Amino acid sequence: MDRASELLFYVNGRKVIEKNVDPETMLLPYLRKKLRLTGTKYGCGGGGCGACTVMISRYNPITNRIRHHPANACLIPICSLYGTAVTTVEGIGSTHTRIHPVQERIAKCHGTQCGFCTPGMVMSIYTLLRNHPEPTLDQLTDALGGNLCRCTGYRPIIDACKTFCETSGCCQSKENGVCCLDQRINGLPEFEEGSKTSPKLFAEEEFLPLDPTQELIFPPELMIMAEKQPQRTRVFGSERMMWFSPVTLKELLEFKFKYPQAPVIMGNTSVGPQMKFKGVFHPVIISPDRIEELSVVNHTHNGLTLGAGLSLAQVKDILADVVQKLPGEKTQTYHALLKHLGTLAGSQIRNMASLGGHIISRHPDSDLNPILAVGNCTLNLLSKEGKRQIPLNEQFLSKCPNADLKPQEILVSVNIPYSRKLEFVSAFRQAQRQENALAIVNSGMRVFFGEGHGIIRELSISYGGVGPATICAKNSCQKLIGRHWNEEMLDTACRLVLEEVSLSGSAPGGRVEFKRTLIISFLFKFYLEVSQILKKMDPIRYPSLADKHESALEDLHSKHHCSTLKYQHMGPKQHPEDPIGHPIMHLSGVKHATGEAIYCDDMPLVDQELFLTFVTSSRAHAKIVSIDLSEALSMPGVVDVITAEHLSDVNSFCFFTEAEEFLATDKVFCVGQLVCAVLADSEVQAKRAAKQVKIVYQDLEPLILTIKEAIQHNSFFEPERKLEYGNVDEAFKVVDQILEGEIHMGGQEHFYMETQSMLVVPKGEDQEMDVYVSTQFPKYIQDIVASTLKLPANKVMCHVKRVGGAFGGKAFKTGVIAAVTAFAANKHGRAVRCVLERGEDMLITGGRHPYLGKYKAGFMNDGRILALDMEHYSNAGNSLDESLLVIEMGLLKMDNAYKFPNLRCRGWACRTNLPSNTAFRGFGFPQAGLITESCIMEVAAKCGLSPEKVRMINMYKEIDQTPYKQEINAKNLIQCWRECMAVSSYSLRKAAVEKFNAENYWKKKGLAMVPLKYPVGLGSRAAGQAAALVHIYLDGSVLVTHGGIEMGQGVHTKMIQVVSRELGMPISNVHLRGTSTETVPNANVSGGSVVADLNGLAVKDACQTLLKRLEPIISKNPKGTWKDWAQTAFDESISLSAVGYFRGYESDINWEKGEGHPFEYFVYGAACSEVEIDCLTGDHKNIRTDIVMDVGCSINPAIDIGQIEGAFIQGMGLYTIEELNYSPQGVLHTRGPDQYKIPAICDTPTEFHISLLPPSENSNTLYSSKGLGESGVFLGCSVFFAIHDAVSAARRERGLHGPLSLNSPLTPEKIRMACEDKFTKMIPRDEPGSCVPWNVPI
């Protein structure tokens, strides 16, 4: 065998030759560390986030075609890249040469905030454009299905995409001749475009044209190699692993014969994650390369034969083509496969994953195997011993040895037969999110009638997600043969299937009753689908479907996006060059898009740098009996393992009232608690060694995980907090009605795209230490590190260039990690880097507090709430962190937009054995607000009024007083509410929703509108002080620094706008390098919506000081330039540098008296959302959202709208799909994007309209603006209540009129189970306590 061991591929047009390749190396670290191409980002390492997207191009010498496809670099072994061209974000354009139109447009359309997801987005769009220069919007949104963004809410990214479509600006849906921009859809007046929108936030006419001839060409050398050079098997090896890439089928079989246990790696999307996350190791890997036989596409007389090596994307294209060409009766199975191929993973995974890999992996939730199984597919196998065929049936899927491949065999191709006349095949799935999410349950179903007049001749039903393998309901199907296709048959079928496909109450994945319900709901859908076709074919023989059933068959999914934005015009008096109020692009927008923006882990390796990784507790409450480090310490490259013993008297830090321990000493209090830290020469070595640390635990009692358990054990941090107004007890005596209720709200993972990252560099002189860290609170990092190292703060400098998303999660938790990392760096006198993997980050760092809210409301029959007694319990986890502050803010903000004349609200932070929860955008308000709104919903239901009416009745009116006796003027609140009613055509649409609901039994729509009063302020003057430093250089250029952190919210952009206005110079003349404790000391945490507000006032102050000094010079030479003035000032010994300072707003709260003036101002708003739900599956779609906000005078409408939308989508995620799951032992199950679903592009409302109220008042904030970072999160609950409305409609129709209490998040599971019907009644239920559940609601 002719073998080569040299790896040759191209990256961005440059040849890469690797002689000693480690087969374990993935492309992502190779690009980032070896080639220093850091534009491609790490977000999850498992193919789930798209941050690492690159384009892979391959030339096929037989077809003479180049295939470009997107791929996740984190899952591509570099050994698989021989002969390919890799294009990264750096390869398509840069600010040094020419930026690519995709990069330009995503930046200029404001599609970047923190920018961490942007290179991945750019590469997904770019790759699509390489294949389709004039794509449709559907193709574009489809291409972005595998890319997550936590900041933008996707609307501006969609806007950027639209500019590449042939007819930009519209949804391009011309079905029935109606498009989204047409004035009337369903007979309803739509948002009046022209008159209501402002000029666009970007100028399309400025954009560079897309010119496909300018793209990087495929390297000719690779073409020649592919055509001329003989193919040679490649062999790569390291001490641990061998990699064989055979190039002929014969060789492949020989390798498989020699190494029968070795996996045949195709896309590596199944084996890769197993090796990475599940500890599976393969010493030998076989990865076939360009073996033609594996890519066959053969049309035979009875079906299609598809090569096992075809990617799922290729299979999708082939099937799409086939269904166009063949008659419908032949292509039933292909249609079903296409349906699931449309939502399976994202485009990157579909392009990498192979058909063979998918089938052979036999994932229990595989979307294709259930269809292939019912479609009677067969597998063509080959080994050195010869060919054979096996059926893809239940035995194969459950890996029965006699029905499986032999170890030496490979799968060559798959036969997928045509369907026959009177044969019907369908596919169903329901996932937590509509796209790019593994199914909770999926199914393939087939029935064959033949000429039997509606009598079942053959029936096959398979399910995924309901057991360790795809399950076929074989016995049930057998028993139904010969039956008529009618309702009795359906009823029997449901009972049989439920018995056969039984699911234990403890089944992994939980949601057991939901899964049981889906099993038969899908069956019902299939029954209806087939009945409808039969009826169409023979209306006389087959009965009509009852009208009410028709709605079960339509799809919810609508991908067309349309948005309108309305913002304030600048006044005519404003100077044309004054940038305040203009939609200036994010300062780093273009750098985000080219990958040039540098994040913490993009910093180059420092000489002798070490990597630190943590070992965390696997028990929730236990004594540490022993820790054995010997094996870890003996591993190659390991330098040290730091334990609590090393840290000794510096193992904790106290910021609040309780000290936080860094590394566990003798006990652990949650799973994920830091126990020790392994220090090694490389990340890989540190991670391997960490696995060898042996810790023996002894479990302790009690184990408290849930809020209810904490209440039982009286486990709270500090005594209750209370706010009281009026006389609640007296008021309860005079009301017409009293209700009591409760709502539980789950937590939320920050899921910032950039995980916790830092690099600590000892300077080697005077004990100085530089800390480069992704944090919102550099001063705190400085303090905690200084205290740990027993140094004065002036020796520790903390630097933050930018942060890839934070949302509250990069302050206190980051501090603990930084303290240990700095300790290690100091101990060894070497730089130490620590970057958490996604799973570690999710496990260790906590998130938003879950809440339990209990309420007792006293109200009049007309809806007026006169008395409200409320209790808030938060699940704080095992340490204090900011939990008490969160509770306090929750109490102060719980009134939302309502005047409750008599109110008592008490709050407790529960101490539990979970990772400590912390600050998260909204800081208690999203939870407290939801509890209040739920109470209002219940009051409305009791009064027989619409929730909107009860909301309006109880709303603050003009000048009023809050429960803490701060005066408010609610004029703008009422205006937002009224305007939102008007722009959303609320009344008309409410009537339309009711009509729809009356006509559709299985689909329901819901409409809800919520008001917002978001108080902005920090509760103390000191917390609101801010400083800035402005230098003018002699060439007239300006450098500005301030204490705020750029984490995507655009604060640096706004600060440059401030300097530009104050000094009257163009923004291009002003530069901002980042934030550092060296330039601005003692800066407060960046958070609480006020970063631009406070720091802007400090920047303004500095500029005004400078202007005052320079005024005489400028007035002497008014026509001079800044260069002239700076030079003159220098010559006259006038300082060109000034510190600016803002003392903070007056702010106080006296908890004893329950009164004060904690907030400076209120952000008002309202949001109206409409959803449609599928009562049979629990699926929902946000059809339209209208938001009206009072933002004061917007400094930058593009940034402000971005904050509103981004926060809204994050809130929508919080209230609908983001669900954390903990085991009964306190282990977090949801540790990555595959298990935890944040909103993806499919979740953006089909229509999204944002309007900002015209500025109406002058305030003492920065240019009368308002901070908007957090408030929009709460508006996401309009979707929650719209779903609630839809579910209530379904329940009413089913005769269920009692009160409906729904917990958050309102997942498909909760929606489905609340829409009770005969199917939910049919399923077996487990007696409480009869089984140990997979997860517990914490």
Ligand SMILES: Cc1cc2nc3c(=O)[nH]c(=O)nc-3n(C[C@H](O)[C@H](O)[C@H](O)COP(=O)(O)OP(=O)(O)OC[C@H]3O[C@@H](n4cnc5c(N)ncnc54)[C@H](O)[C@@H]3O)c2cc1C
């Ligand atoms: C982020 C992400 C999201 C996903 N979402 C979904 C989803 O929504 N729905 C869904 O159904 N699936 C989903 N998947 C799973 C995905 O479909 C499978 O991982 C994929 O199809 C496996 O194909 P592969 O080529 O990458 O397999 P590989 O990882 O390369 O190989 C998998 C296995 O197949 C064997 N094998 C491969 N080819 C052959 C052959 N020719 N002969 C013999 N053995 C062979 C290998 O030995 C190995 O054991 C997702 C995966 C990821 C990573």
Ligand code: FES
């Ligand atoms: S880092 Fe590769 S997909 Fe998330």
Ligand code: FES
């Ligand atoms: S801009 Fe997309 S993750 Fe921050």
